[in-house]
Amino acid sequence: MTTAAAGVDRALALEVHNLTVTYDEAPAPALAGVSFSLAKGECLLLIGPSGCGKSTLAMAIAGILPRSIEARVEGEIRLAPEFQAPGKIGYVFQDPDLQFCMHRVDDELAFGLENLCVSRDEMPARMQSALTSVGLEVGLRERHNRFSGGMKQKLAVASALAMDADLVLFDEPTANLDPDSRRHVYDVIRRLKEAGKTVVVIEHRYEPFLAIADAVVELAPGGRLKARHRPEDAPRRPRRYRHRSATVRDGEAPVLEARGLSLRYGHRDVWRDIQVAVRPGEWLAVLGPNGAGKSSLLEVLAGLRRPTAGQVWYRGKEIRQMSAKARYGRIAYAFQNPEYQFLYERVADEIAGRVLGDEVPDDVERELEAFGLAGCAQLSPFGISQGQKRRLAMAVMMRQGADVWLVDEPTYGQDEASERAILDRLDALCEAGKAVIAVTHDLELVAAHADRVMVLADGGVLYDGPPEDLLRDRELLRRARLDEMAPVEEAGARGARGEAGHAPLAAPAEAPPTGGRAKAPLVRWHPDVKAVALLCVAAVALCARTFAAEGWMWALVGALSFGFGWLSPLQMAKRLSPLLLIYAVYLWAFAANAAAPAGAHVVHWLWFDLSGYGALQGLLVVLRTFATVVLAYVLVATTDGTEFMVGLSQSFHLAPKLSYGAMAGTGFLGRFRHDLDVFRMARRVRGREGWWILRPVRYALPLLAQSIRVSERLAIAMEARGFFGPPAERWDQRTYWRRIPLRAADVVAAGIVVAAAIACLVAP
Secondary structure (H helix, E strand, O other): EEEEEOOOOOOOOEEEEEEEEOOOOOOOEEEEEEEEEEEEEEEEEEEEEOOOOOOOHHHHHHHHHOOOOEEEEEEEEOOOOOOOOOEEEEEEEOOHHHOOOOHHHHHHHHHHHHHOOOOOOOOOHHHHHHHHHOOOOOOOOEEEHHHHHHHHHHHHHHHHHHOOOEEEEEEEEOOOOOOOHHHHHHHHHHHHHHHOOOOEOOOOOOHHHHHHOOOEEEHHHHHHEEEEEEEHHHOOOOOOOOOOOOOOOOOOOOEEEEEEEEEEEEEEEEEEEEEEOOOOOOOOEEEEEEEEEEEEHHHHHHHOOOOEEEEEEOOOOHHHOOHHHHHHHHHHHHHOOHHHHOOOOOHHHHHOOOOOOOOOHHHHHHHHHHHOOOOOOOOOOOOOOOHHHHHHHHHHOOOOOOOOOEEEOOOOOOOOOOOOOHHHHHHHHHHOOOOEEEEOHHHHHHHOOOOHHHHHHOEEEEEEEEEEHHHHHHHHHHHHHOOOOOOOHHHHHHHOEEOOOOOOOOOOOOOOOOOOOOOHHHHHHHHHHHHHHHHHHHHHHOOOOOHHHHHHHHHHHHHOOOOHHOOOOHHHHHHHHHHHHHHOOOOOOOOHHHOOOOOOOOOOOOOOEHHHHHHHHHHHHHHHHHHHHHHHHHHHHHHOOOHHHHHHHHHHOOOOOHHHHHHHHHHHOOOOHHHHHHHHHHHOOOOOOOOHHHHHHHHHHHHHHHHHHEEEHHHHHHHHHHOOOOOOOOOOOOOOOOOOOOOOHHHHHHHHHHHHHHHHHHHO
């Protein structure tokens, strides 16, 4: 494939000619002979069934294929010259987690600007403008791993907008967004086009974009071009069929019930005093704005997350009193992110719930066909499209014989046929006397399928009743940010109100906000100089051979930890307590096995020779080695990981691809606790948690695989934001949002600390 400007009409943004893309080991091309063109300033709407290659086409246009993802690419993509510079093509990924390169909101927004060498003084205004454009009011220093799926989607869009790209590719930008947020995305794309930007939008629910689009390209299954439409002639998704007949059994006791539920994260109440009851045959829809805690409510109802207050009962029995096997045999659960539920490396194995051979059983083939996954049996569940992943997760869940079905965004990323297949299955479950609780932002789904709807917003339940009454109450819909027809609010009004329990966006600042509290001296120390100094102190600590030297060394360690690091002794003890058992065993081993000198008192017990000499020698070793552990804890507790990596490039001129790449590659460490919790939940739901003693072995491989996937995705996201060429190769070919100055005082302080450690060795 060639990507060039030669021969391109100056009025054209891009030309795609006979483009064919085949992924490694794939049995067929993802795209086959696709050709079309797009003029500058136009908006192209790309539509087609799930898995037809829409995302592949977008990644090829952005240059991610084949630069970052291995694939055989044939044909030609010609870009206008001004679109070929780094950062001139913005990309909003289908999965927002795939796009994030940094850990904090301001760093995430600044990363692309740094690669474009935007002046640091210009960054705050561009950050604020991007966040305001998508209606995301959060603090600049907040960590996005705590955001809801919809809030992450907004941040992903804002990150692309901040770069002010000339060609912007949106891959399902409204997925997982509440109606209010969807209107903001429509408005953002409309204003981009009015500003002369060229835009490509991939969407399944594309009707609102037809008023913006200049052309519609429709792909067919197999990645072939089906048609190019004028917006007024584009096919419309049919309106949902009328409401199904209610199947709730009058007078029956609830199959799942909860009273007085409350949930708190840190110091913030997510929701309070929630009452839920669902009866056999009932479909309950849970609506609410992004960040209202809808997914968390499902996790609590499933017994996957413990509420702050209240209890959940299944058929009159408190679910915490049920064994995991009994609970998840009766309560089925589908996560919002389908990848969390996958246990195997092939799609067919996921459906079967076991590792199959080369032959796929007929019942598995029928299930694949029913969910639009024919031909995917031998593929990795992590390598198929996002819509296919959702269908696979639903297919796996629906092979259970549960009484209650908890599903989070069941129709996310689905075309009309796939959506109908999922909803037909859920309807059939209700008709068979099962109960369905579904979190959704889709008001049409609610009107066509739900028997009852509960609106979760403002920390509680705003409404619980028939869907038709809710849909007629425009004031309530506006309050819950569910009104599809309400006008887009001005930024000032939204900023004053804040978003779903989050603080309004901080005002722009000339530097990253630092908060009002004073920082400990060790926190203010240059992170990389500090690391070198503490490493040297640890090396010196290992050389101590007397209790006097150990005493002085521990006095220094204590001074660094509490006097200069301002760390909590109680918090440190809690964090390091698991190591105490290891060191106790270590001390016993010395006391019981050390060769005592002649004349030393030895106690013979069983097959051990216990001696005071061995105990003292063991205590010296424990004190030496544990001092290094404490110093490592001090480094981690007083060092911002991003500042550490950025400092390597700014102060020590390390190539950014090494420092930032290391930060991206180790990004899974920050997600470790989250991923571990999710894996536990997923395996409990699938009945594969196993004995506790074997869980570390069971989790090791999937966690390793997850870390590799996260690292690969981060590398792709970084390149999509202009992190290649000079900005990645040379430290001085990019700007920096965070300034990590190397001061003489930092080096002097390091020398003093290391000299003090050496003095401890020779102290009397």
